[in-house]
Amino acid sequence: MQKIDWEKKYLVAVSGGPDSIFLLSSLISDKNFKHDNFIVCHVNYNYREDSRIDQKIVEEICESNKIKLEIRILNEDYSNLGDNFENFARVKRYDFFLEISKKYKNFNTVLIAHNFNDLIETFLIQKQRKNIVDFWGLKETTFYKELIVFRPILDLKKSEIMKFLEVNKIDYAIDSTNFDEKFLRNKIRKEINEKDFGQILKQIISENEELTKNNDIAQNYLKNHSSDFHIYIKDIGKLSEKTQQIVIAKFLLKSEIGRNLAKSKKAIFKEIVKICQSKKPYVIMKKNDVVVLKDFEKVIISDLKTLSPATYSVKNNKAILEKWGPEASERIKNLDLNPDCYITNDYWQIKSKLYYKGKKLTKYYSEKKVGYFERMKNLYILDKYKTIILYIV
Numbered sequence: 077m078q079k080i081d082w083e084k085k086y087l088v089a090v091s092g093g094p095d096s097i098f099l100l101s102s103l104i105s106d107k108n109f110k111h112d113n114f115i116v117c118h119v120n121y122n123y124r125e126d127s128r129i130d131q132k133i134v135e136e137i138c139e140s141n142k143i144k145l146e147i148r149i150l151n152e153d154y155s156n157l158g159d160n161f162e163n164f165a166r167v168k169r170y171d172f173f174l175e176i177s178k179k180y181k182n183f184n185t186v187l188i189a190h191n192f193n194d195l196i197e198t199f200l201i202q203k204q205r206k207n208i209v210d211f212w213g214l215k216e217t218t219f220y221k222e223l224i225v226f227r228p229i230l231d232l233k234k235s236e237i238m239k240f241l242e243v244n245k246i247d248y249a250i251d252s253t254n255f256d257e258k259f260l261r262n263k264i265r266k267e268i269n270e271k272d273f274g275q276i277l278k279q280i281i282s283e284n285e286e287l288t289k290n291n292d293i294a295q296n297y298l299k300n301h302s303s304d305f306h307i308y309i310k311d312i313g314k315l316s317e318k319t320q321q322i323v324i325a326k327f328l329l330k331s332e333i334g335r336n337l338a339k340s341k342k343a344i345f346k347e348i349v350k351i352c353q354s355k356k357p358y359v360i361m362k363k364n365d366v367v368v369l370k371d372f373e374k375v376i377i378s379d380l381k382t383l384s385p386a387t388y389s390v391k392n393n394k395a396i397l398e399k400w401g402p403e404a405s406e407r408i409k410n411l412d413l414n415p416d417c418y419i420t421n422d423y424w425q426i427k428s429k430l431y432y433k434g435k436k437l438t439k440y441y442s443e444k445k446v447g448y449f450e451r452m453k454n455l456y457i458l459d460k461y462k463t464i465i466l467y468i469v
């Protein structure tokens with residue numbers, strides 16, 4: 077256990093499976109081990125019939141070595157989670173580790189038993205899923221909020237771990253579940269050979285070097301060219317195609333509306349990069365409830381509800397309130413309108429038919445250099461025959 081600072085205090089995440097039991101046993105058998113410096117954390121999700129066995133294994137090893145043990149037992153209904161169980165479990169687990177780290181003084185690091193095989197498998201899964209990632213494979217040190225997450229056995233192969241457990245006759249639990257994420261992992265596991273790990277690791281290191289460079293360039297671009305809702309794309313063509321995709325991914329990830337889009341396949345970033353590169357001043361893409369809009373030199377992200385067209389009588393306060401919110405409803409009330417009037421945001425319907433201040437709406441806007449997003453977001457008050465635009469609010 078060369079990577080452990082024996083003067084420090086650590087939480088140890090132990091599921092009861094072979095990797096974390098190996099980690100704990102190796103710590104215990106090290107000549108520098110002091111039981112006061114370690115607290116074991118175990119989460120029992122009660123997800124499997126045999127979860128009690130895992131907990132028991134962890135309890136026994138802690139008891140016989142006088143190590144403090146913190147257990148979180150969950151009794152939740154997982155039936156609605158489906159494929160999301162892994163993510164749910166991960167959040168519950170890390171929240172628990174964080175909580176325990178705050179409960180005790182100087183326990184700001186949790187040890188996680190990811191091994192070399194996990195690193196290689198993660199990389200191959202990332203490649204297969206075509207995700208945009210921040211880092212290829214697994215990092216030795218990451219952070220979960222204020223908690224330091226450290227992986228001290230990341231360079232140990234599974235075969236070495238299993239051999240140690242077998243030679244030392246150490247008991248561990250076997251995870252019998254096989255949900256989505258594990259399913260793909262198991263498939264990849266069958267296809268890889270530990271002999272190839274050195275070669276694959278070289279590839280990971282070189283891809284990470286390139287990725288870090290691209291990430292920095294993308295981050296810098298966003299810092300100077302974006303807000304929460306838009307990016308200025310005038311200079312985006314100067315970046316490489318890959319970096320452009322990272323710019324889009326980072327932009328979506330930091331915006332509340334775009335976050336779910338960002339979690340989808342890489343194809344979505346390619347699609348948005350294409351939109352950026354288009355010669356047309358206006359392009360629109362709708363995905364689920366999100367709208368991505370090219371508006372001259374900007375790409376804007378909005379929600380479908382705001383932009384989808386609707387027309388109501390101004391008397392219909394309920395519908396107005398529901399569609400455009402209290403602020404719009406208040407602004408309309410203040411105009412003291414004739415109740416026969418209508419309100420619409422259907423720019424594309426009225427743009428070349430109706431006049432505002434004596435000019436066709438399109439002409440009025442292009443003279444004022446108003447972008448498409450603003451045109452579609454604005455509300456138009458029409459007279460009772462729907463022939464004239466009285467106000468734009």
Ligand SMILES: Nc1ncnc2c1ncn2[C@@H]1O[C@H](COP(=O)(O)OP(=O)(O)OP(=O)(O)O)[C@@H](O)[C@H]1O
Nearest residue numbers: 089090091095096117118119120166187188189190
């Ligand atoms: N129920 C648990 N209780 C405590 N620690 C756990 C539990 N499950 C997993 N861990 C810790 O996380 C490590 C990795 O577990 P696993 O591979 O199942 O999770 P993962 O979801 O791939 O990892 P991560 O949660 O770090 O993203 C385990 O070796 C162990 O250190």
